Amino acid sequence: MTDRHPTRSPSGSRPSPHPEPSASLHPRYDDGLGDRLALSATARRGVHTRTDGIPTQLAERARHGGFGVDRIPLESLAGWSFAPHTGNLAHHSGRFFSVEGMRADVEDDALHSWQQPIIRQPEVGILGLLAKELDGVLHFLMQAKMEPGNPGLVQLSPTVQATRSNYTKVHRGAGVPYIEYFTGPQAAHRRVIADVLQSEQGSWFFHKSNRNIVVETHAEVPLHGGFLWLTLGQLNELLHHDNVISMDSRSVLACLPFDDGDTVALHADTALLSWITEQRSRHRVHSELMPLASISGWTRDKWSITHREDRYFQVVGVSVQAGNREVPQWSQPLLAPVGTGVAAFLIRRFDGVVHVLARAGAEGGLLGTVELGPTVQCTPGNYAHLPPEQQPLFLDTVLSAATADIRYEAVLSEEGGRFLHACSRYLIIEGDTETAPAIPPEGFAWVSAGQLTFLARHSHYLNVQARSLLACLRASALAKNARSA
Numbered sequence: 001m002t003d004r005h006p007t008r009s010p011s012g013s014r015p016s017p018h019p020e021p022s023a024s025l026h027p028r029y030d031d032g033l034g035d036r037l038a039l040s041a042t043a044r045r046g047v048h049t050r051t052d053g054i055p056t057q058l059a060e061r062a063r064h065g066g067f068g069v070d071r072i073p074l075e076s077l078a079g080w081s082f083a084p085h086t087g088n089l090a091h092h093s094g095r096f097f098s099v100e101g102m103r104a105d106v107e108d109d110a111l112h113s114w115q116q117p118i119i120r121q122p123e124v125g126i127l128g129l130l131a132k133e134l135d136g137v138l139h140f141l142m143q144a145k146m147e148p149g150n151p152g153l154v155q156l157s158p159t160v161q162a163t164r165s166n167y168t169k170v171h172r173g174a175g176v177p178y179i180e181y182f183t184g185p186q187a188a189h190r191r192v193i194a195d196v197l198q199s200e201q202g203s204w205f206f207h208k209s210n211r212n213i214v215v216e217t218h219a220e221v222p223l224h225g226g227f228l229w230l231t232l233g234q235l236n237e238l239l240h241h242d243n244v245i246s247m248d249s250r251s252v253l254a255c256l257p258f259d260d261g262d263t264v265a266l267h268a269d270t271a272l273l274s275w276i277t278e279q280r281s282r283h284r285v286h287s288e289l290m291p292l293a294s295i296s297g298w299t300r301d302k303w304s305i306t307h308r309e310d311r312y313f314q315v316v317g318v319s320v321q322a323g324n325r326e327v328p329q330w331s332q333p334l335l336a337p338v339g340t341g342v343a344a345f346l347i348r349r350f351d352g353v354v355h356v357l358a359r360a361g362a363e364g365g366l367l368g369t370v371e372l373g374p375t376v377q378c379t380p381g382n383y384a385h386l387p388p389e390q391q392p393l394f395l396d397t398v399l400s401a402a403t404a405d406i407r408y409e410a411v412l413s414e415e416g417g418r419f420l421h422a423c424s425r426y427l428i429i430e431g432d433t434e435t436a437p438a439i440p441p442e443g444f445a446w447v448s449a450g451q452l453t454f455l456a457r458h459s460h461y462l463n464v465q466a467r468s469l470l471a472c473l474r475a476s477a478l479a480k481n482a483r484s485a
Contacts, residue, residue: 034259040138043231047134051234055241061144062153068321069148073302077317077331087293097121099333101295104287104364115295117315120206128160128182129252131216139229147416148320149334155246177224190215194255197459202363204335212255236475242411254456254467262450266350279360285369311382313337334420339381341424343465344398346375346431355446371463397435405430408476
């Protein structure tokens with residue numbers, strides 16, 4: 001009698017009709033990548049471009065690039081309108097972004113409730129940095145990019161800085177250069193160095209994340225106008241200039257997997273992660289969108305939406321001319337902060353290891369409850385009317401710091417595609433036992449430079465201001481351990 005059952009393997013399972021392809025294992029970590037990044041960070045000269053001339057080149061490009069940004073009434077925004085029932089300000093395509101209302105309740109030791117306009121942009125954008133080894137040193141392809149909200153208009157942005165609407169051509173404009181290295185078939189022919197979802201400003205965006213990705217290619221890369229290859233050493237030098245390296249570039253650079261060499265810290269990694277989890281557990285954050293027309297405390301006129309006490313920010317309209325962008329002319333709303341902000345890390349060396357004093361901050365627009373931010377992150381003018389006990393902790397320490405204690409200082413702008421001249425003083429300040437106690441107040445923790453790098457490789461641990469400061473920390477060389485100090 002013929003056996004009608006297929007032959008089974010000794011384990012009793014059916015054999016596959018298709019032989020399994022041979023699998024190859026890969027190292028979980030690239031031991032050489034840290035050394036290559038460190039070499040690039042020490043290279044102050046690039047193959048193609050001198051560092052000292054770049055700020056002047058950016059200024060020349062802004063002057064002669066045919067760019068223009070003019071304030072216009074909100075009602076004059078082409079392609080944008082206020083919805084009749086909600087008052088939300090949105091594009092007629094239903095894409096890009098909208099300005100809506102948000103109601104937020106944040107509870108820790110007390111309950112804080114407020115309403116505000118906020119940008120809703122549910123798309124996950126790409127902030128992509130292309131790397132290539134030139135003459136044995138990693139270089140990164142930067143873009144001299146015009147954004148309407150940038151002070152000076154042109155700053156160094158990542159290779160690709162695009163929303164999904166941009167790179168799928170909803171605007172019917174030109175394609176995004178080099179997008180093929182990050183999406184599509186060409187993306188298979190590159191090596192991923194970093195790839196992580198990170199939050200945007202939780203005070204101004206509602207649940208917004210971007211994909212921060214760095215890839216390396218060995219292929220020949222055609223160099224388009226406005227792009228240039230720079231080493232990390234050159235980028236670190238440029239981070240000491242005001243408004244040269246864009247926020248998006250700083251965010252991506254912070255995600256690079258440096259080997260900072262920390263083997264010890266005040267708190268073990270597990271204890272630090274437990275502390276962050278505890279902070280997330282004890283903060284109750286409830287935020288929801290609401291009609292823009294219904295928010296309290298804000299008024300709308302022909303030119304702007306403004307807080308009744310002229311604090312925080314305004315929503316304004318601009319008309320833009322930019323001949324080298326995917327679309328040469330458009331108009332859009334922007335958020336325009338009232339006053340210059342401060343984002344500062346207090347630092348101390350414990351047994352020679354640099355630590356920063358990070359604050360677990362809850363912001364209404366964050367996707368999670370809490371992310372680690374700078375020691376101080378605020379616009380001082382928004383608190384000027386309050387008594388000292390209601391001022392942000394350590395604000396006075398930061399504002400009164402002696403010049404000798406300031407290890408890094410530059411005025412850097414936030415994302416120029418959504419914010420108009422949103423600038424903050426970014427500071428790294430050396431503290432002592434009096435100004436920066438080893439046992440900090442509730443909600444603060446000492447985090448080593450290496451632990452910051454570790455956290456930046458994972459989603460939603462460091463907010464965008466902390467990521468900027470991490471890039472600045474590396475640029476200041478403070479991240480390097482100095483046990484002889």
